[in-house]
Each structure stands twice: as structure tokens, then as C-alpha cells.
Amino acid sequence: MTDDTTAARLxxxxxxxGADPRNTNFAGGNTSxxxxxxxxxxxxEVELLWVKGSGGDLGTLTERGLAVLRLDRLRALVEVYPGVEREDEMVAALDHCLHGRGGAAPSIDTAMHGLLDAPHVDHLHPDAGIALATAADGAELTRRCFGDRVLWVDWRRPGFQLGLDIAAVQRANPRAIGCVLGGHGxxxxxxxxxxxxxxxxxxIRAAERFLAEHGAAEPFGAVVPGHEPLPAAERRARAAALLPVARGLASTDHPQVGHFTDAPAVLDFxxxxKLGPLTELxxxxxxxxLRTKVKPLVVDLPGTAGVDEVVAxxxxxxxxxxxxxxxxYRxxxxxxxxxxxxxxxxxxLVPGVGMFSFGxxxxxxxVAGEFYVNAINAMRGAEAVSGYRPIPxxxxxRIEYWALEEAKLRRRPAPKPLATRVALVTGAASGIGRxxxxxxxxxxxxVVVADLDADRAAAVAEGIGGTDAAVGVAVDVSDEAAVARAFTETVLAFGGVDLVVNNAGLSISKPLLETTARDWDLQHDVMAKGSFLVSRAAAGMMVEQGMGGDIVYVCSKNGxxxxxxNIAYGATKADxxxxxxxxAVELGAHGIRVNGVNPDGVVRGSGIFAGGWGARRAAVYGVPEEELxxxxxxxxxxxxxxxxxxxxxxxxxxxxxxxxRTTGLLVPVDSGVAAAFLR
Known part of the structure; x- marks a missing residue:
């Protein structure tokens, strides 16, 4: 079989x-x-090993994500292996086994794949498999479930010695098709x-059937009165009220983005x-x-408790x-x-509401939230047939503060300037906002792409990337309830808000004597009142988070x-x-900076100019609209x-x-309009 065929089939x-979450979690496991x-x-010709490299995800793996090593050199490492106390040294030795450029960086599990005497190997983290692996009597349950077809391997930290252990079990049991790794997968x-x-x-399917057929009906015990899930609308409202506070607390050492989950498995847990005892384990x-930390923070109050009580x-x-x-740590x-x-x-974890996860x-x-759902599923399975007993x-x-894990963290690219920040931009479906x-x-x-036109907002968000990068929300900034809903959606999407751009607007170009009261009210409702409503909602959330923030107004040189x-437009821009x-004066004490930009007329791509403002301004100046x-x-x-x-x-x-250290500033972006110089 050619190199290309082997890699393509792998x-x-x-x-x-990797496409089925029952088989393994995101970025978990490896194949070879x-x-x-x-x-x-x-x-x-030489014997080679293709194996998923460090940090990849099976469901989205491409050939670029494979490490390629020479098997003769990898297996020769057995002769120079210095023992389990120094097994970390073998990771650096893997670099000397790479074939050609080697592809992706080899992961810690590479030895498992190379030392096993089998042409093809899968290492996975299915919930059902981890349930058996973390059961108090996992070895006996594995025997009952699989007989001698699947074997038990005691817990050992991933690395060279674990590869030797599995290879030894395989050699001693030639009929076996695999093994359950204690505490692991x-x-x-x-x-x-x-x-x-x-x-x-x-x-995987045999483990699922075994748990279903032999498991207790309610492995987590009885429902605690008052801890039942709140109705869906109330859950979302409660989550939106609590999540910014939780995010601010979770960002004490490092700023974090948040995620909310109220999946049935979470709410039931x-x-x-047994919530308290199991989460403590x-x-x-x-x-x-590695993604959830050793244990979660559990709010020990019923879901019906008041918001202020829960916050305290x-x-x-x-x-x-x-x-x-x-x-x-100590x-x-x-x-x-x-x-x-x-x-x-x-x-x-907030009973009655759901789970907040941060990263x-x-x-x-x-993904941290998804992994904790995986952990809940594993706990449920282990408790159903035995008792949940995680690794010590x-x-x-040893793994969380492993030197190899620390080295992996240090290899991450430097964060971008606005990493961890959540931005909401109004009027973001076109022009300056987009x-x-x-x-x-x-x-x-x-980024939250907020606009009166929900479909266009969604399209812009989709163009930016998936929902991990941007979401679109509908908002009429002149409607107080609509603004509140937009901020609720922002919180539930990303955990809070740090940066708000007041850009939504419209333009009515009429002389004074033709400007109606309705024109005036509409202009001021959208921009003066709308900016006020958005800024007030943003400031309230930023104060709750305690992380500071930025509010930026897209004003105009017409201010x-x-x-x-231009009476209605110019007056509202001055407002x-x-x-x-x-x-800027009022919010500075909270670390919230408020600044603005004063653009000249931005014609290209502008929804305002395309909506008739351009034609009217061109008529005022006596030029063709296309030359404005x-x-x-x-x-x-x-x-x-x-x-x-x-x-x-x-x-x-x-x-x-x-x-x-800048707040209260208006920055001209007008190519130099002397009459608009700030004084």
C-alpha cells in the first residue's frame, strides 16, 4: 500500500x-x-507509522495533522529506555524518529501506537468506556462485559511505559481486540x-449495552426538592443575570470567555x-x-433562590x-x-439553571463544557453499575502540571490583541458597522453582529466564522426591551460583554422648514436614545463583571x-x-473607557447612503450620486x-x-476637514 493510500484511509x-460524540470527545484520542x-x-523501502499528531481532532483530521515516524527507530527506543522515572525524556527522542519532515508534532501517545504489534490502532475516550474505566471494580466489570476479548490495563499516566504495558498485554493475549485503560479510555x-x-x-457499543442492561435506574440518587430545572424561559433569564458575575469571578487571574449549557444531562445531574459528593471527586x-480543572464550583442553593442571594x-x-x-497546588x-x-x-454549576464554562x-x-458533560455521562455509567472512582x-x-503539558501551553501562538473580549456592534449588517x-x-x-435586519446580521456573522467567532442578533436600538434581549443573547453566547460600538443610525437630510417633528423624533430615537439605551445596558453588565470595558460611539464630523x-442628523450626532x-466621566471609576470617532461621509458600502441619504446629499451639493x-x-x-x-x-x-489610558476622546476620521477640527 502506498504512503498516500495508508494516510488517506487513516x-x-x-x-x-470522531464524527460521533459517543466514540470520543473533541480533540480526544488518536489513531494510527x-x-x-x-x-x-x-x-x-522503510516501515513507517502514521499517527494523529499532538493537538488535533479526529473528526476534522487531515493528512497535515498526521505525524510520520520510522518504526525501526521508534522501536529501537525500547533498548535505551531509562525507566518510568525518566520516561518524559522519550518524548524528545521521538523527534529523532521522524520520517522526512515528519508532519505534525508527535503526541504523548505515539509510543502506544508504535510499540503495539498491530498494523492499525485506535485510542479513544468514549463515555461508556470511561464509565467502566472509572468504576470501583472496573477490572471485574471489564471481564464481565467482554470476557477475554477486551482486557484491563491498570491506570498509568500516558507515555512510553503505558505503551510498553499495553504491548505486553497484547502479546500475552493474542485473541484480544483491545483493552480498557483504567481511569482513562x-x-x-x-x-x-x-x-x-x-x-x-x-x-464502545458493548460497553453501552452493558451499562444499559445492568445499570441502576437512578444512579445519581433522588431529586433534591427545589433543585429541579426551572422552566426554559426562566432558566435563560437566570443564566443571563448570573453569567456575567460568574465570568468576572472566573477572570480574576486571566480574562475568560463564557459558555452556557442547560442540556438535559446537566440539569438532571x-x-x-449525589451532586455534591461526585463533583468533589x-x-x-x-x-x-485538563480542560475542566480537577473539580467544578457548585452553587449549593436551590434554583428557586433569589438572584441577589445566588450572586452573594x-x-x-x-x-x-x-x-x-x-x-x-501546595x-x-x-x-x-x-x-x-x-x-x-x-x-x-448552578442547580435549576445549568452549567457555565470558561476558557x-x-x-x-x-469544549470545556462539552467535556464536563462527558464526565457526567461517565460518572452516571460508573455509578449505575458500581461506584465512581477517578484517578487519585x-x-x-502530575498531569495538570506536567512539564510536557507546560511545554505544549508555551507553544501556543501569542494571543491576538482582543482575545477574550466580547464585542457588540450595532448597525453591523453593512458599512461602518460591518x-x-x-x-x-x-x-x-x-463579536455580536447586531442589526435591525436579522437575516443580514446573521449573514455577516456567518461570513466572520462559526458561532465560536460571531453571532447575529436582531435589535431595534430605540426599543428598550429589544436592547435588553440583545444583551441577553450576547451573554448566553459569550458570557458577557466588554466592548460596545454604538454605530446604528439613519440619516434624514432636509432643511429646517421641511423637517417634521416625526423626522426629528425618529432621528433622535435611533441615535441619541438608541446610543443611550445600548450604553446603559452595556455599562450595567460591565459593572457586574468588574472587568472594565470599552464603549465607542460612531459619531460624525457633522456633530x-x-x-x-442637516438639522436633525447634525443635532443628534452632537448629542x-x-x-x-x-x-467617560461617570464610568471611569469602573474602568470603563468611553470614546468616539468622527468620520466624514462614508459612502461606499453604507446602508444609510444606499437608502436614500446619498441621493439627497448629492442633490444638496449638486453632484451626481455616484460621485458623492x-x-x-x-x-x-x-x-x-x-x-x-x-x-x-x-x-x-x-x-x-x-x-x-485614553477616555473621553473623539478621533476624527475625515481625511482632514478643517471646519470640523475639535476645539
Whole structure:
């Protein structure tokens, strides 16, 4: 079989297994295939191992995500292996086994795949498999479930020695198709890619059937009165009220993005009497607790408790959690342990409401929540047939603060300037708003694209990326209830808000005597009142979070420049400009900076200009509408047209970190209109 065929079949198998969450969690597990390739130096055939590299995900794996190693060199490492106390040294040795450029970086599980005497190997983290692996009598349950077809391997930290252990079990049991790894997951093997896949699925489905047939009906115990799930609408409202507070607390050491889950499995777990004892035991599979921390923070109040009571309790529990985590670190740290990375929880459980999870970006926060759901499923299975017994706390610490894990963290690329920040941009379906939303997302922010037109907002958000990067929401900024709903959706999407851009607007170009009271009210409702409503909602949430924030107004040079036939628009822009000053004074004590930009007329891509404003302004100045942008440019000092991306760049300059001591500023983005110079 050629190199390309072996790799392609491995990728296909990996994608199929990884596409089903019953088989393995996101980025969990690894697969491999052995075959023959050509040595690029000698031209001779050599045995090779293709294996999923470090950090990849089976469901989305491509050939670029495979590490390729020479089997002769990898297996020769057995002769120089210095023993389990120094097994970490073998990870660096894997680099000397790479074939050609080697592809992706080899993972810690590479030895397992290379040392097993089977052409194809799968290592997976199915919930049912972990349930058996974490049961108090897991070895006996494995025997009852599989007979001698699947074997038990005692817990050992992933690495070279675990690979030797599994290889020894396989040699001693030639009829076996795989094994259950204590506290961890499963490994299966086969003579062909198809057979290996069949064996993996056989193990997983057999474990699922065993748990279903032999498990207790209510493994988590009885429902605790008052802890039942709240009605859906009430759950969402309660989550929106609590999540910004929880996010601020979880960001004490490092800023975090949040995620909310109220999946049935979560709500049921939170309602049961075993919630407290089981959460204290923590998770077991290394993939789980590396993302969820050793245990969650559990709010020990019924779902019917008042919001203020829950907030007060949450703050108390957070302080206790931090002290408990510091004690955990002190118990197990050695002189050569990496420094403590942060004492805040990654998972917060609120009975009746659901689960909040946190991470350095939306994907990390979401995946942390998914992993805790996996852990709940594993606990349920273990409790159903036995008792849940995760790996010891000391072993968890050895992995969490493993030098190899620390090295992996240090290899991450530097975060973008707006990483961890949640931005809401109004009027973001076109023009300045769209360019701003796209720029903020490109700089690392999670973006809420808010617009009166829900479909166009959704389209812009989809163009930015998936829901981990941006979401679209409908909002009429002049409607107080609609603004509140938009912020609720923002919280439930990303955990809170840190950066708000007041950009929504419209323009009515009429002389004074033709401007109606309705024109005046509409203009001021959308921009003056709308900016006030959005800023008030944003400020309230930012104060709750305690993380500071940015509010940016897209004002206009018309706020200081007296243009013709422009009374309603110019007056409301002046109103917005003074809101900047007023709010900068009021909110500074909370670390909230308020600034604005004053663009000249931005014609290209503008929804306002396309909606009739452009034609009216062109008529005022006596130029063809298609030449309006050039007309505006000619009257400036620089002679250059202002485009949406120029305004977006100014918004980023104000919020990207370099102007962290600037508030109450209005930045002209007008190519130089002398009459609009600020005084």
C-alpha cells in the first residue's frame, strides 16, 4: 500500500470515528496506521507509522495533522529506555524518529501506537468506556462485559511505559481486540483499517449495552426538592443575570470567555442528591480535567433562590474555591513544578439553571463544557453499575502540571490583541458597522453582529466564522426591551460583554422648514436614545463583571460641522458626542473607557447612503450620486475618500490596548476637514 493510500484511509477512519460524540470527545484520542514508505535519502523501502499528531481532532483530521515516524527507530527506543522515572525524556527522542519532515508534532501517545504489534490502532475516550474505566471494580466489570476479548490495563499516566504495558498485554493475549485503560479510555487494534474500526465500535457499543442492561435506574440518587430545572424561559433569564458575575469571578487571574449549557444531562445531574459528593471527586480522564480543572464550583442553593442571594453565595464560594485550589497546588507541587496557572474555576454549576464554562476563547469555553458533560455521562455509567472512582488527586496534579503539558501551553501562538473580549456592534449588517465587526473579530474578539435586519446580521456573522467567532442578533436600538434581549443573547453566547460600538443610525437630510417633528423624533430615537439605551445596558453588565470595558460611539464630523439641510442628523450626532464626554466621566471609576470617532461621509458600502441619504446629499451639493464619495474627498486636506475600514481601524486603535489610558476622546476620521477640527 502506498504512503498516500495508508494516510488517506487513516484519515477516513479517524473522521468517521470522531464524527460521533459517543466514540470520543473533541480533540480526544488518536489513531494510527503502519505501512511502507520510501526513505528519501536511500530510496529504499522503510516501515513507517502514521499517527494523529499532538493537538488535533479526529473528526476534522487531515493528512497535515498526521505525524510520520520510522518504526525501526521508534522501536529501537525500547533498548535505551531509562525507566518510568525518566520516561518524559522519550518524548524528545521521538523527534529523532521522524520520517522526512515528519508532519505534525508527535503526541504523548505515539509510543502506544508504535510499540503495539498491530498494523492499525485506535485510542479513544468514549463515555461508556470511561464509565467502566472509572468504576470501583472496573477490572471485574471489564471481564464481565467482554470476557477475554477486551482486557484491563491498570491506570498509568500516558507515555512510553503505558505503551510498553499495553504491548505486553497484547502479546500475552493474542485473541484480544483491545483493552480498557483504567481511569482513562479504551484502545483497540486490528489487521486492517476496517477491522480496527470495527473493533473500536464493538468495544464502545458493548460497553453501552452493558451499562444499559445492568445499570441502576437512578444512579445519581433522588431529586433534591427545589433543585429541579426551572422552566426554559426562566432558566435563560437566570443564566443571563448570573453569567456575567460568574465570568468576572472566573477572570480574576486571566480574562475568560463564557459558555452556557442547560442540556438535559446537566440539569438532571444538578438536581440529584449525589451532586455534591461526585463533583468533589472531580473528573478522571486526562482530556477532561485538563480542560475542566480537577473539580467544578457548585452553587449549593436551590434554583428557586433569589438572584441577589445566588450572586452573594457565588462570590463566597469563589473565594473558597480559590483557596482550595491553592491548597491543592501546595499539596502536590515539587520544586520543579511549573508555577500555578490560575486558581479560578473553569466550570460553574448552578442547580435549576445549568452549567457555565470558561476558557481563553469561545471554543475552549464550549469544549470545556462539552467535556464536563462527558464526565457526567461517565460518572452516571460508573455509578449505575458500581461506584465512581477517578484517578487519585496526586495523579491529576502530575498531569495538570506536567512539564510536557507546560511545554505544549508555551507553544501556543501569542494571543491576538482582543482575545477574550466580547464585542457588540450595532448597525453591523453593512458599512461602518460591518467593517468594524469584521476588524474586531480579526483581532481576536468574539463579536455580536447586531442589526435591525436579522437575516443580514446573521449573514455577516456567518461570513466572520462559526458561532465560536460571531453571532447575529436582531435589535431595534430605540426599543428598550429589544436592547435588553440583545444583551441577553450576547451573554448566553459569550458570557458577557466588554466592548460596545454604538454605530446604528439613519440619516434624514432636509432643511429646517421641511423637517417634521416625526423626522426629528425618529432621528433622535435611533441615535441619541438608541446610543443611550445600548450604553446603559452595556455599562450595567460591565459593572457586574468588574472587568472594565470599552464603549465607542460612531459619531460624525457633522456633530461639530454645520452642514446644510442637516438639522436633525447634525443635532443628534452632537448629542452622541456629548454622551461620550458625560459617560467617560461617570464610568471611569469602573474602568470603563468611553470614546468616539468622527468620520466624514462614508459612502461606499453604507446602508444609510444606499437608502436614500446619498441621493439627497448629492442633490444638496449638486453632484451626481455616484460621485458623492469623490466630492467629499476633494474638500478634505488629504484629498482621500474615507472608507468603512478606516473607521473600523480607528475603533480598534481605541480598544486594542495601546490607548489604555485614553477616555473621553473623539478621533476624527475625515481625511482632514478643517471646519470640523475639535476645539
Amino acid at each position: 484519515v477516513a477512519r479517524s473522521n468517521l470515528l 496506521a503502519k505501512g511502507v514508505g520510501t526513505d528519501p535519502v536511500t530510496g529504499r 479504551i484502545t483497540a487494534w486490528g489487521e486492517s483499517s476496517e477491522q480496527c474500526q470495527e473493533h473500536s465500535l464493538e468495544i 444538578l438536581a440529584r442528591e 472531580g473528573t478522571s480522564c486526562p482530556d477532561h480535567f 453565595r457565588l462570590k463566597h464560594l469563589h473565594a473558597a474555591y480559590r483557596e482550595d485550589y491553592r491548597a491543592y 499539596r502536590h507541587a515539587t520544586p520543579d513544578s511549573p508555577p500555578m496557572r490560575g486558581a479560578d474555576p473553569a466550570i460553574v 481563553r476563547d469561545k471554543q475552549t469555553a464550549r 488527586e496526586a495523579e491529576k496534579f 467593517a468594524t465587526a469584521e476588524r474586531l473579530a480579526a483581532e481576536g474578539a468574539c 461639530v460641522f454645520a452642514g446644510p439641510h 452622541q458626542a456629548h454622551q461620550v464626554r458625560l459617560l 464619495g469623490a466630492f467629499y474627498a476633494k474638500r478634505t486636506l488629504l484629498g482621500r475618500e474615507v472608507l468603512p475600514e478606516h473607521v473600523a481601524a480607528a475603533v480598534f486603535a481605541l480598544t486594542g490596548g495601546d490607548l489604555s
